[in-house]
Amino acid sequence: MVQAGAPASASDRADAARRLARVLALRGPMLARAAVGHLRPDTRVDAEWRERYERARRDLDANDAVFRPTKQWRLISSMFRMMLRGFGLRDFKSTFGRFLAAYEPENRRYFEALHHVYLSTLERRDTWGLLETLEEPDLGQNDTVVVRGRRFSMDLLQSVDELYRLVEVMGWSREDPVVVCEIGAGYGRLAHVVLSAMPNARYFVFDLPESLLLAQYYLTSLHPDSKALLYPESAEAGADGERRWADARIAFGLPHQLRSLVPGSVDAVVNIYSFMEMAPAQVATYFDLVERLDPKALFIKQHKHEVNLLENSLLTSAGYPVRPTWRLAHEGTSALYENVFEAIYRVRS
Numbered sequence: 001m002v003q004a005g006a007p008a009s010a011s012d013r014a015d016a017a018r019r020l021a022r023v024l025a026l027r028g029p030m031l032a033r034a035a036v037g038h039l040r041p042d043t044r045v046d047a048e049w050r051e052r053y054e055r056a057r058r059d060l061d062a063n064d065a066v067f068r069p070t071k072q073w074r075l076i077s078s079m080f081r082m083m084l085r086g087f088g089l090r091d092f093k094s095t096f097g098r099f100l101a102a103y104e105p106e107n108r109r110y111f112e113a114l115h116h117v118y119l120s121t122l123e124r125r126d127t128w129g130l131l132e133t134l135e136e137p138d139l140g141q142n143d144t145v146v147v148r149g150r151r152f153s154m155d156l157l158q159s160v161d162e163l164y165r166l167v168e169v170m171g172w173s174r175e176d177p178v179v180v181c182e183i184g185a186g187y188g189r190l191a192h193v194v195l196s197a198m199p200n201a202r203y204f205v206f207d208l209p210e211s212l213l214l215a216q217y218y219l220t221s222l223h224p225d226s227k228a229l230l231y232p233e234s235a236e237a238g239a240d241g242e243r244r245w246a247d248a249r250i251a252f253g254l255p256h257q258l259r260s261l262v263p264g265s266v267d268a269v270v271n272i273y274s275f276m277e278m279a280p281a282q283v284a285t286y287f288d289l290v291e292r293l294d295p296k297a298l299f300i301k302q303h304k305h306e307v308n309l310l311e312n313s314l315l316t317s318a319g320y321p322v323r324p325t326w327r328l329a330h331e332g333t334s335a336l337y338e339n340v341f342e343a344i345y346r347v348r349s
């Protein structure tokens with residue numbers, strides 16, 4: 001008879017032990033409840049089902065030994081018996097079913113699966129091979145998953161998705177000296193991907209002081225050779241102010257500094273998950289500024305329907321003050337979230 005399988009290596013065994021420990025930790029509370037339920041004098045399983053089950057156990061034991069459960073399945077079967085007695089059959093998908101099929105919603109395996117599925121979807125659009133070269137940086141200690149030997153985060157995958165959306169719609173080439181201006185960039189996840197992927201790209205970030213601090217720290221740490229214009233130097237008045245912005249590869253400013261950018265100097269203005277959290281008057285002001293700045297494109301990605309409780313306002317995908325002269329070049333639902341829309345407008349005619 002040909003034997004299937006080979007002896008496991010020490011690291012395979014350590015991996016498997018870690019997985020087992022994780023499963024037991026996750027299912028510990030359920031097993032504890034089952035153990036308590038097991039102490040009840042009667043069982044929750046009908047006599048008929050119990051009889052069929054006991055008969056099957058006896059018959060399996062009496063037959064060819066090769067079909068008997070392995071040590072792992074003997075252990076699982078004894079937990080099953082405990083759960084049967086304690087919980088009965090009715091809600092089996094959330095008890096014994098956890099060892100058979102679907103995981104509990106909070107199981108990390110789903111987090112891992114999400115990365116795998118998103119990555120596989122993006123690979124079809126990976127014309128620049130970014131998914132084979134970029135990895136989630138250590139800096140900031142994001143939650144990551146290793147897929148095909150590379151470390152990914154949802155932030156990295158979303159950023160690659162967003163950059164490719166711009167590339168596909170705008171027809172950018174890798175070497176293009178594009179200027180991207182992001183309003184509300186968070187810690188700079190998309191900026192990092194753009195700066196890494198496009199050697200001649202320049203990136204301007206406008207944000208509130210807290211996020212601006214993070215983005216300055218993050219992007220200057222990851223791109224130490226890129227000339228950076230930080231805040232407050234970016235706001236210092238002087239005849240050479242415009243030149244300092246033009247010389248920088250990465251520049252950082254407070255929102256009001258958007259007013260000092262030269263019209264026509266930006267290729268794309270980007271706003272992701274940020275306008276949707278603003279008051280309508282702020283959004284209107286930013287759209288006025290975009291009109292004045294006259295970029296080639298505006299890329300927005302927001303919740304389709306966002307209630308802003310504290311501002312008592314509602315912003316829907318149709319509610320953004322898009323100018324009639326702006327041409328819709330792309331509109332769709334995000335690959336990741338059903339409740340998120342993305343749109344790219346050609347602003348400059």
Ligand SMILES: C[S@@+](CC[C@H](N)C(=O)[O-])C[C@H]1O[C@@H](n2cnc3c(N)ncnc32)[C@H](O)[C@@H]1O
Nearest residue numbers: 183184185186189206207208211255272273274
């Ligand atoms: C939910 S975060 C999204 C960050 C980033 N775009 C991302 O997707 O990772 C919202 C961002 O909008 C910024 N923001 C909030 N109000 C703002 C305002 N009035 N002007 C500019 N940025 C603002 C926040 O500081 C934060 O960086």
